[in-house]
Structure formats: C-alpha cells, structure tokens
Amino acid sequence: MKFTRLVIENYKSFQFATEIPFPVGADGKSIFLIGGMNGAGKTSIMEAVSFCLYGTKPEVIYKNINRKELARGNTSVSFELVVELDDGSELIVKRSWSGGVVNDAKAKDLEERLVVVQDGKRVSVQNKQMWQDFIRATIPPGITQFFFFDGEKIQEIAADDHSELRLKKSLEAALGIQYITKLSEDVLYIKTEERRGFVQISDEDLEFKESELKREKSKVSRTIQERNEVKAELDAFKNQHQEAKERFQATFNAEPETRDSIREAEKARIQASNRLGQVENELKTMCEGVLPFAIAGRLFADIRKQIDAERETVQYEAIRDNAAILARKIVRVVEEPEPIYREKLSAEKMAELEQRIFRLLQQGDSVNDSIKILNLSDRDAARVLQKMETLENSDVFLIQPLLEEKQELAVQVRQLEAALQPGIASDSEKELFDQLQAEMESCLTQIGRKTEQLRLLEDEILALEKRIRDIELDVEKLYEKHHVSKEKAGFIEECDAIANLLNQYTVRLRKNKVHLLQEKTFEMYRMLSSKTGLIKDILIDDKSYEIKMIDRNGHEIRKSSLAAGEKEVFALSLLWGLAQTSQLQLPILIDTPLSRLDSTHRDNIIKHYFPNAGQQVIILSTDTEIDKDYYRNLQPYLSGAASLEFEPRQELTTVKQGYFWEQ
Template identity: 30%
Template sequence: MIIKKLVLHNFRVFHGTHEIHLTPQNNSQHQKPIVLIGGLNGAGKTSILTAIRFALHGRLAFDGIHQTRDYLAHISALINHRADGTSSPAEANVELTFTYNKDGEESEFTVVRSWKRDAADRLALQQNGVPLKELNYEQCQGFLNELIPPGIADLFFFDGEKISALAEDSSGQLLKTAVKRLLGLDVIERLITDLSIFTKRQNSLQLEETEQLKLSEIEAECDRLRLSIEQFRFSADLAKNRLDFIAGDIRKLEGTLAAQGGAFALSKNQEQLVIEELLKEKAVLERNLRHECEGSLAYGLAPKTMRTLLRQLDGESESKSVTNFSEQLGLFLEKFKEGLKSSPEKIQTTIKEMMESQLNNYFSSKPSTEILLDISDRETGIINHAITHEAKQSWDRFHIAKGRLAEIERALEDGARNIERAPDDQQLLNLFTKIRDLDKKRATAYDEYEHLLKNIKLTIVKQLDCERKIRKLHDSVRSNHGSTTAVSNASVTISMLKDYAEALTAARVKKLEKNFSDAYSRLARKDDLKITARISPDTFDVELIDQQKNVLNRKALSAGEKQIYAVAVLDALAKTSGRQLPVIIDTPLGRLDSVHRQNLVDNYFPFASHQVILLSTDTEVGETYFSKHLSSYVSHSYQIEFDSNNLSTRILPGYFWSYAGGLN
C-alpha cells in the first residue's frame, strides 16, 4: 500500500482545501521512503494522522466512542469552526488516495468521507477512478476494513502517546490486545460464532411445536432482557453524568469558599483552642523563668567576678587554717619551753633558735590572704556548688524555656492572623448550605447510579440464564434427532477452526518473539539491557527476559529503555502481520535522550516500511539529525504553520529552515 494523496477540507485547524502529496519520490540510486512533515505543537500534525485514520475507518478510528450521539458530537468537533457560515450548513470532508496490491493486482482507491455538523458522515469509494456506487455505506466501510483492518492499522499508524502508553503499561494488557488483533483471532471467533448461530437455527427447525413455542418465548425474553440492559445502561450513563455535574458544582462552590477564606473559617475554632493551650503553656514558662532568675541563675551573669570570689574564699579559708594552726602551735611551744627550763641554758637557746627558724620558714611559704568576707567553710562550700554546678544547670533550663517561649509567641501571632483572616460565620453560611444541599443530591444520585448498575448485573445474569436454556433445548434436539449433514459439517468446521487458531497462534507467537528480539537489539544502546520476549500462546501474557534468563519487571526499565521497548514492540508486530502498509508516526522522539534518538533515526525510520510519514517538531528532528542522518532517506518534506489570527493552518514545502525538498 502507498498513500498517494491526502485532501483536507475544513478539517480541524485546516480551513479551506489543502492537498498533501505523500508518494515517496525515490531515485535510481537510493530508496527514499520518508516524507517529513514538520510543525510546532498545535500546528496540526496530529490532525493529519487523525484524518487518515478517520478516512479509512470512520467510527473505529476513535477509541472509547460507542454511542451514535457521542460519535456525531465528536465528528462535529472536527469541523473547522471558521467554516460555520450563516448561509450554508457547516460541512467538512477528507479524501485519501492510495494504491493497494491484492492478489497480485494493484488498484488505486480514493476514499471520500464527508459530514455536516450534528449529522452522520457519508462515505464514497472509487477504484481506479470508477465510483463503486453499488456499495452502500456499510458495504464501503466493510470493504475498507477488509483491505486495512483497524486492529492492524493501529500497528502502523500511531503517535508518541501510543508509544508512551505501551512503554508505561506495566500490566501488559495493551500488548496482549495488540497480539490478539495481530493474529486475527477476532475473525476466527466471529466465524465460529456465525457457525454456532447456524447450528442453533438448524436445530430449532427440528423442535416440536411445543418446544418451538417454548424456544420462541425464551428468545423473546432474551431479547427483552437485552433491551432492558441497554435501557439500564443509558439511564446509568445519564445518572453518571448528573453525578459528574453535581460533583463539578460542588468543586466550584468549594473553590469559592476557599477564595473567601473558608479554609480559615473551618479551622477558626481549632485555632482558638490551640491559642488557649499555648497561653497556658506560656504562663507556666514565664513562671519558670522568674523562678530561675530568683535562684542560682544570677551566679552565671558575671563569670569573671564569680571566679574572683571563689579564689578569695579559697584564700581566706586557707589563711584561717594557717592562723588556727599557728595559734595552736603557739600554745604548744609555750608548754614546750616550760619543759626546757630544767635543761642547760645553751641547749635551750639552741633549740629555741632552731624551732623559730623552721617555723618562720614554714609560715613564710604559706599564702596570706586578707580576710574580707570571713564566712564559714560550710557557707563557702554552698557558694562554690551554686556557682560551679547549679548556675550552669539553671542557665540550660533558662535557654530551653526562653526558646520555647519564642516559639509560642510566633505561634500565637500566626494563630491570631489566621483568626483575623477568617470571615464571619454568617458570611459563609449561604455557601455552606449550598454545598450541604449538593452533597445530599450527590448521595441520592450515587444511590441511583449504584441501583442501576445492580439492575444491569441482575438483568445480565437473567439474560445469560435464558441463553443457557436456549442452548439446552438445542442440545436436547441434537441428542434426540441426531444431526443433519450441514449441522454436522458446521460442528466439524468449528472444531477445525479452533485447532487452526491454536496452530496459527503458536506459529505467529514464535515469529513475533524473534522479530521483537531483532528490533530491540537494533534500536537499543550498547549499555542498555539485552532483552528478549516470551509470549504465552494460551494467555498472551508477555514476559521480558534478560541475558541471564531472568524475568524482568517492566517498571525496572529506564525511561529510555521503555520507549525503545515500545517502538521495538510496534515494529515487531508490524513485521509479523505480513502487511505491506505505510508507517505513520506522530511526535515519536519527545521523551528520548540523544543516544536513543540517534538509534531510532539511524536504525528505525529509514527501514520501518517502504513509506514512512514522520510528523515531527523542530526539537525532535532538528537540523543536525536531518542533515547528518535523515536527509539521504527523505523523499520530500512539508512544513505546517498555524496562523493564530485566522485560526487556520497552511502547508508549505520544506522543513523549518532553508531546505525545501521533493516536489518541484
């Protein structure tokens, strides 16, 4: 398949008609598969990808849209709002021309999808310039779905968000879904279902009249239950919308309440209680500080003076000891001299002189301090302990209490400001009342929503029970009347299809594992983990295996490894599908570092397919990447520019700078 041309008319940011020629212009020397389309964010790159997918697949191009009214609202939003004139209804269309080779024969198809605001889209299809008028809308869409199945197209037409979602999918659910679509099991399952319906219809013809009547009643009940389920679901959607609207109104009122000081009002009473506790603690601290000031704290106010006082007290104590000793010694000497009187006078004189000389030497070595304070040793000990121990402990307690008092003062100031900010209760009473009423409505709406969900579950159970009864009747017919040839063939075919699905799954899974390993090794950096994939053919669970055969947790991969892993998965899925489709990638490099980007530019873009349409910003594929890595593979390029004055985008040849390649 080659996409030759895309025409946009009043589509999203594209006002008027715009043609984009997309056929790669290869030369004889080198294949140039890349068509590069550059644009800043918001210029309309994603609109091009959306237009191609919408042209091909209609409603199936959009995820999460199931109801017709949602689809009509969505496609109405795709119309450029400048196209809404007053004299004619707003209308838009997209036209896609592509070639497709089927059964060895190449044909050119042109798809034109047009629609008006709040109306269903119309679809026209041409083959080799001839309109296929015999096909209605459903047949045209079915034909396109057969050519390019939506599930397969998702593997070739994707954007950076799909890469990111696949990279961050720790459960592996997205990959399992992609593998199932790739294998085409949905087609086999649909065929099995159709054959099962055929066998049931054939069996019903063999029922007796009473059994047919019973079967008709059960089938009618089954249809009624199916309709009830749809009605319950519709009502549940409405209830959910009401619930969302009420929640939105509550959020708005809560925002208004917060803007008017509601948060302070809610905490006003709490602030007042906290302030009361702080004031009590403040009074206790102030009393403790006064107690410290009245006690030993004063000794620490003049440490030098206190040291001088202690030296004076120590000196006086020692001087007193010397004086007391001298007095006692004097009394002793007087008695000693009385005892010497019986000795010769010369001996008395010699002893007295020796004693006086020794005593003078002894007392002259003792310090002499003037007695100023004259306090007892007990009082000196009390003062010494107070200065050296109690004063330090008192200072420590004083500083702790002082610091806590400062914290309390700041907390009291903050609390006072918060109370001042709080509006009067009467001022917010109206808002509180509205919020309370809406809370009641929300509770009622939630109960209604839960009740509808329960009804849906109960009705589904009843429907399943009816279907079991229908199957039981058919089974009884087969056992009583045997099988016709057609029914027998259908049963055999169902068994064969199941075996075929199993064999196909095993073969494709092995090929997918190999393609992933090849793609990841080609795209990863040298220092990245070397990983392979292991896929269960029964459950489609996907495990990543490192070089040591350990199963990896996807969360353990770095951000760059996750992105490369996702691109490798998409490349492997595309290669395994066996389809020759173009690859369209929107903003592919936004979350990659420079080395991973270069690997992708060198080893993926030029070889992803025979036609690669890149939708990029100037920061993703910059001038360096283009000139050194991509230029030899680029067929031609476009630049899309958004005019904020006209709210429209225009398409120009070239790519951001002076280069203008391709179409001349």
C-alpha cells in the same frame, strides 16, 4: 499500499483546501517527514486520515470546523485521500460533511457524503455501506492503531506490566486470527441453532444459564457503550483543554502557569499580604499607645518651663514666709564672729538693717512669681519629667521605617498579583484569565477522572467476557447432555469436527504467529534498546498474549521496572513486530514518537526504526524531536519533507515544501 496525497479543507486551522503529497523514492519506499510546532496541525492530519477512511459523528466534525469559516456560515468540511493499492491501481476516497443551505446550521444538520473513485472512474455509491465495507476490508480499522499511532498510543502500551492484555482483540486482528475465530464461532452458532430446532431444552439449569448468559452479554454491551461514551467524553475534555490552552496562549502570549508555579506565586503573595497585615497592626498598636503622647511632644518644653517656674515660685514663697528669721541671721553674720567693717553699728542701725533685709526678703522677686497651673510636688514633677524623657526615647521613631516597609510590601503584593495574571489590563481580561485558568484546571481534573473511569470499565469488560466464556462452556456442557436426533446428528458432528479443526488451526496459527511476533519484536528491540545485554529474550504467551522479558540469568524482568525510555522503545518494537507479522502492507503514520526519549534511544530509532518501519512511513515531528542532527541522519532515507506553518493571528495552517530550516 501507499498514500500518495491527502487534502484537508475547512477543518480546524486548515481553512482552505490544503494538499499534502507523499512522494515515493527511487527505491519504491516512501519515508516522508512533516514538521510542525505544537498546535500547527499534526494531530489534524492523523484525524483527517481516520475520518476520511471510516467517517465519524457529525458532532465531532461540527466542533472542529474552522472558526472563521463557521462564522461566515460555511459548514462544508471535506477530506480526500488518494491511495495506491498493492496491485498498482489508484483508489480515491473523498468524504465530506455539509449543512447544505440551512441558515445557521448545527451539528444535526450536517449530512455525510462518500465518493469513491477507482482508476479514474467514479464508482456508484448508492450502497454507501458496501463501499464502506470495501474500505474497511482494504484498511481494517481494528488494526490501524498499530499503523497510525502517536505518543499516547506508545505510552498506552508502555503503561503497565499487562497493558498488552487489553489489546487482545486488536492483536488477534493484526495477526489474522480474528476471522478464523469468527468463523469458528459462526459454526458453533449454527450448531447451536440446529440443536434448538429439535432438542427439547426444558432443563431449568439450561434455561437459567441461557438467561444468565443473555444478561451478561447485555451487561457487556451496556458496559462497552458506556466505555465508548466515557472515551468520547475524555477526548472532548482533552480537546477542550487544548483549545483553552491555545486561547490562553493567543490572548496573553504566554504559556499557562502550572499548578505548582501558581501555588508558589500564590504562597509568596499570601506571605507578603500577611506581613503587610502585621505591619499595619504594629502601626495601629503604636498609634494607639505611644503616638497620642508623642503628638503632645511639642508641649514638653513649655511643661518643663512651667515646672521650673513653679519650683522657683515655691522657693520664693518659702523665703518670704521665713523673712524675719533669715534677716536676723544675715545681720548677725555681719557682726559675728568678727565685724566686716571698721565702725561697729549701733543697736538702732542694726535694727534698721535687719528691717531693710526683712522688707527685701518679704518683697521677693515679683517678676518670677507665676501662676501655679500644675501645682505638682517635687516627686510628681520628677515623675512627669521622667515620663516625658521616656516618651522622647520611645519606639515612636520606628513609625517611619514601618511606613516605608508597608509601602514596599504593598508594591510587592501588587507585583505578585500581576504575575499571577500576566498581560491583564482590564477587568474583562482578568475575567477571561480566571475563566481560562479555571477551565483548564477543570478539564485536567475531568481528564484524570475519565481516564480512571475508562480503566475501570475496561477491567469490567474483561471480567464480563471471561464470565461469558465460562457460562458458554456451562451451556455447552448442558447441551451435550441431550440426545440429538439421527437426522441432525451427522450435521452436528460435522459442525463439531469443523469447529475442532478450526480451533486446532487457530491454536497452531496463533502459536506460529505469536512465535514470529516474538522474533520480530525482539529483533527491533535489540536494535533500539540501549540495554540490549540486559534482556536475553522476549516471550509472548500464545493464549493470553502476556509478554515476559527474560534477562541473561533466566529471570523475568517486569516492564514496570524498566526506565520510561525503555518502555517506549519496547512499545515501538511491539508495534513494528505486529506490522511485520500481519503481513499487511499498510502505511505507517507516526505522530511525535520521540518527545519522551533520550538521545541514545532517539539515535537508534532514527537509524533502525524509521528506515525499516514499512514501505511507507509518514513522520509528524516537532523541531525539537527531529532536530538538525537527527535530520541529517534521516535525510538519506527520506523521499521528501514538508512543514506546517501556523499563523496564530489568522489561525491558519499552510503546508510548505522542505523541513523547518529548508524553507
């Protein structure tokens, strides 16, 4: 089976009917490479194939209608997949949803339509369920996860040491065991129903076990329903996060900041803000303590002058108060110890001279007399002069550097705030920025919660199924305690024989299939792994499907001890082994399989996995996964290549022939 063409219309960024052909090479194989940057529509192609084959809820379709077309009132979405079947016949499956002529149609108004065309003839689809069953039988949905997968599926398988146990039902479907198991269960069900018709089942233990079995089955159904709802919610949060991220990129032309970078920037802003507060407090303290005195600094010269003037006034007052004594001493100095002039003054002249000096001292210098405003003692005057000198030499001169530092810190805080909100020019953009950041943070939180909730529900389902098997065994034992009638005994024995034969066949088939799966998985692992000498063998339990890796010393290697790249290589090997063991010739559709692998593993996958994955391989890749070097290595195997070109402004994806650099 091969896909030959896919058409997507009015879904996400595929606004118009977009055809993607899948050519076949001369050797009959088809390895087709589709390049696209993140957000260009690679995931949309995966979804289009799944929705076209198996359908989905109208709410999912409505949520992903192209926004421009939805704004115009166009709610018609369609997918068309052309398939070449193994017998060479052509099958066209077209599934569409439309709100009809309803104005402002909502999700509940969408009606689904299925059209099937086989060998150019439209098939009657009056019984849509019949053709849906035909599609499901041709391409079983239970195993498509091993043929249509992306990096997340690879990570799911590589997640922990026992992730394969969660895939038991899907593994059995891929190995062809599911239908035989179902047939065996049906035979046992018929046997049980026949027993109910003639055996008296009045035993209290049997009634209790049956009611207990019913309760546990009901509990499983509710848990499965809850699991599906949580999974849908998880997908919704992932889509919401992706949409918010794309809106952020389109609006602000920048990648959303990670939590760590936002926290670092916020830490720097807080530190700068705190330092700004400290500087402001220092300025305030300085202004409260020193600045009031410093403001009076222009009066210091006048104060000093006044102190000097008052000191002189005090001196002159002292001279006037002691004028008589001073005059007498001065006159005596003229005569004693020896006259300083030729003629000796008479007593009258001496008395007159003393009187003149007295009057002179008594008069003093009236010009230097000043009003005593301060009236300070010499001690207080000295203290005032010292205080003024201290103020003049104080920290008041640090005010200017602090003011400059305050200005620089204010600019730094504004720059950090702007860095936390890039490209924001208005309050509305700031509000949108905060809203998108909060929405992405909330989505990531919910994704973590829902992922953990989903894991717990899966564990609970596994435990309940084991509990049901134990109860069924108990019920079976209780039934065997009752005698069956002769008329029904042969029939029941035949049912037992058939069921036993089917069980034996299932055991042998499972053992053979699991053995083949081991060989195929290890075969691919040896080609892809960079540590082929480390692992000697891969063993798969034919009952539980638990996988063990054995080293050359015979010791088990836990998957959790492998490097991330080795885990993903193991997951790819298991997927390839399942595809080979199932013997179903289905196309392999892979989305971004190399994003987390190193160059060695990528080389091995390019050389060994893609060329041998299947008769048809469709690879969805970015330009950093399959770059120019890997493209040259892969090109000899390619039947064709195309690129998804996304125009952000128009939110439109178109398909161009040729890989990125072949345009």
